[in-house]
Amino acid sequence: MSFTLAKTERLAAILSQTPVIPVLTFSDAQTGVATSKALRDGGLTVLEVTMRTPKALEALKAIVDEVEGVTVGAGTVLEPEHVEQAIVSGAAFLVSPGSSSRLISAGSEAPVPFLPGVSTVSEALQLAERGATFAKFFPAGPAGGAPFLRALVAPLPEMHFVPTGGIDIGNAQDYLSLRNVAAVGGSWVAPPDALEAKDWARVTQLAKEASALKARPAAPA
Structure with a gap:
């Protein structure tokens, strides 16, 4: 199965909403809701909730x-069964740190857009052959x-x-200035100590x- 134009256009529309996608890890739902409201109030409306915890x-x-007013995706999607679980939970898009053949097949067949991960030119070429025009670059810092x-x-x-990976407010603009970067992912906007202290004003x-x-050029579908 290849990446369809319709879902690629939907992904492009989602990514065009924000320069930064918060990468979020929550141990409970209440913290997730409060953090998301704080991020939304600060202008970040596309969120990636990683599937790294039991909750x-x-x-x-x-x-x-x-x-209200946010688009929520599931991150750290590693297995085909994660795809189904995320869809049932309401994920509007899926993100993976890598791009195994099984995961590409499951993700490209999902009813929502899928952003697979790459860290090499060969992986990017393999996705391009399947019709993908967007990919997560991870781990960005160590990978180049x-x-x-x-x-x-x-x-x-x-x-x-x-x-995504090793990006913060100090270097995010270096990436966003590139015409092949649609957005950046980062966890710095919701640091663990702020969440633990319930310092929602700091998150906002x-x-x-x-x-x-600085806004980057619009990424074509």
């Missing part, structure tokens, strides 16, 4: 049900950072990336700073 799906569903993605503009002009302020980053 991740519960938190995702609670955010979908209780927080902004210079690596800049080097891919010429040979892979149709591919656009969402770099960090979100405001992130949402104010």
Whole structure:
């Protein structure tokens, strides 16, 4: 199964809403809802809830049900069964750190857009052969950072990336200035100590700073 134009356009529309996608890990639904409201109030309305904890799906569903004005995706999708679980919980898109053949097949067949992960040129080429024009670049820092993605503009002009891993307010603009970067992912906007202290004002302020980053060129579908 290949990536369809309709779902690619839906993914492009989602990514065009924000320069930064918060990558969030929650141990309970209540914290997920409060954090999501704080991020939304700061201008970040596309959220990725990672499937790394026993309560991740519960938190995702609670955010979908209780927080207006946000688009919520499921991250750290590693297995085909994760795809089904995320869809049932209300995920509007799926994100994976890698792109195994089984996962590509399951993700591309899902009813919502799928953003598979790559860290090499060969992986990006394999996705392009399946019709994908968007990929997560992970782990961005260790895998080559902004210079690596800049080097891919010429040979892979149709591919656009969402770099994640090692990105913060200090270097996010380096990525966003590249014409093959649709958005960046990062956890710095919801630091664990702020969540533990329930310091939602701090989360909102960090979100405001992130949402104010310089707009990048619109990524084509």
